[in-house]
Amino acid sequence: MPSRFVLDLNKAADCNEAGTHVELTQLKDQLTDNTYDERLGEIYGSDPGEIAAARTRLGSLLDWYGKAFGEDANSTDVSLYTAPGRTEMGGNHTDHQQGAVLAGSVTLDMVACAAPNGTHTACVISEGYPEIVVNLDELDPKPxxxxxxxxxxxxxxxxxxxxxxxxxxxxxxxYSAVPGGSGLSSSAAYEVLIGVILNHIACADDLTAAEIAQIGQFAENTFFGKPSGLMDQMGSALGGVAHLDFKDPAKPVIHPIPFDMEKTGYALCIIDSGADHADLTDDYTAIRTEMKSIAAFFGKDVLREVDPAEFWTRIPELRATTSDRAVLRAMHFFEDHARVAQQAAAIEEGRFGDFLQLVKESGISSQTQLQNLYSVGQPLEQAVVVTQSVAKHVLDGRGAVRVHGGGFAGTVQAYVPADFAGEFKKEVDQAIGPDACHILRIRPIGGAVIAG
Known part of the structure; x- marks a missing residue:
């Protein structure tokens, strides 16, 4: 994402022609008179305090739109949009090898107020970032x-x-409540948010959530220049918990799983290790490269195409022709890919204790086989390992802890007894840093139009 700056909310943008939805002033009145409370409850939960907070936040967003795009904006037809962050519940570095993952949308989200402007230019102002202007007549990648x-x-x-x-x-x-670098994939939330906006104003809402996710991955891979699997975008776009199988990336198999985390008696905590994400591209690339080197040994493009039984019988040859770390990372793929189906079944069948045990096994595999808890180029900086160790110490045998997302720097995921979540956050924040620990819920709705 671009470097940060202090946004001037009184600055008018260059594009300010009217669009085709509900007038801004009318939408503000409807928010105030609770017209959209049922919709907000669907997205943010039934707690009256959460609904009131969402109403206030969206009202402020409408005010901001009016200031940003000039006096005429108050009579402009606008819509409100949301796209959540996502959590990886199963499958660490499996999606880019066409494996399976278990993903969930979380309560922290990005929201937008947007309207067609009658031009071929997109003008987007994000809190804390410079305004961007994109000529939509020029749709080739720009280095x-x-x-x-x-x-x-x-x-x-x-x-x-x-x-x-x-x-x-x-x-x-x-406006984003998804912290950058939090492991909740703010970039995917941004892609899904833009996708939902364009789908609504240009595609008559024809595109499915899965298609919006695929479009987001394409934009990130081809235009943004970052190789990524499809899990992040799917987790944000779909909502709820989903078992995703990327055997055919063009047609992923999506199995939604009904899941009410509050009924499990546990809370989901994501802990920001505070590590610097800079200069880790080589570490992430090495995982892909080494996994693909194993696949290439068998004449395949990705590990999903390799027979696991044959892999295990040819370990000596693989060690001689690739590397021990490549072999270990392939072991992680085969085992964590298989674990995803077990985790999905455990959640669907109400066996949350079994799910937690599988989370622990995935964490051990990530640490010892995938080896993505710290960069070998910076061996003295092991913030994820420290954070994970602190979380395990505070839990004292309860719940489960694992690295979350890409690893090396970033976040740790913990499942914490709900009645202990407040104390857990307090102790972890004291050791790792203020507000390092985020207590989250799974939300049932992914990228969506809120109103308008």
Whole structure:
């Protein structure tokens, strides 16, 4: 994402022609008179305090849109949108080898107020970032945009154009409660948010959540310049918990799993280790490269295409022709891929204790076989290991802990007894840093139009 700056909310954007939804002033009145409380409850939960907080937050977003796009914005037709962060509940570094994952949408989200502007230009202002302006008549990747939000917007529009839709220029303001670098995939939430906006204003809501996720992955891979699997975008787009199988990435098998975490008696905690994510591209690339080297030994492109039984019988040859670490990382793939189906079944059948045991096994595999808890190039910096160790100490045998997401730097996932979650957060924050621990819930709705 772009470097941060202090946003001037009084700054008017360059694009401010009207669009085609509910007028901003009318939508503000409807929020105030509780017209959308049922919809907010579907997204954010039935707690009256959560609904009131969402109403206030979205009202502020509408005010911000009016300030950002000038006086005429108050009579502009607008819509409100949301896209959640995601958590990886099973399958660590399995998706990019066409394996399976277990993903869930979380309560922290990005929200946007947006409207068509009658031009072929997208104008997006995100809190804490510079305004971006993207000419939607120019839909080829631009090398100078790699690693920027412009690249993601352009890539999303390009993918929709490839599907036969005509991208529509729009204005938007975006607020994120998904912390950057939190392991909850703020980049995927941003992609899904832009995808939902364009789907609503340019595609008549024709695209499915899975298609929006695939478009997001395309934008991130081809325009943003970051290789990624499809789990992040799927986890944000779909909502709830889903068992995802990427054997055919173009047609992933999606199995939604009804899941009410509160009934388990546990809370989901994501802990930010505070580590620096800079200069870790080589570490992430090495995992892919080494897994693919094992696949190539068998004449395959990815490990999913390799017979696990044959892999285990040819360990000596593999060690001689690749490396011990590549072999270990392949072991992790085969075992963690298989674990995902077991985890999905455990949740679906109400065996949450079995699920927690599998989480622990996945964590051990990530540490000893996948080896993504710290960078070998920076062996003295092991923030994820320290964070994981602190969490295990505080839990004292309860719940489960594992590395979360890509690893090396980033976050740790913990399942904590609900009646202990407050004390857990207090002790972890004291050891790791203020607000390092986020207590979350799984939300049932993914990327969506809230109103308008």
């Amino acid at each position: 100078e945009e790699e690693g920027t939000s412009q690249a993601l917007v352009r890539g999303m529009a390009a993918a929709m154009a490839q599907r036969g839709y005509s991208p529509v220029g729009f204005n938007a303001v975006v």
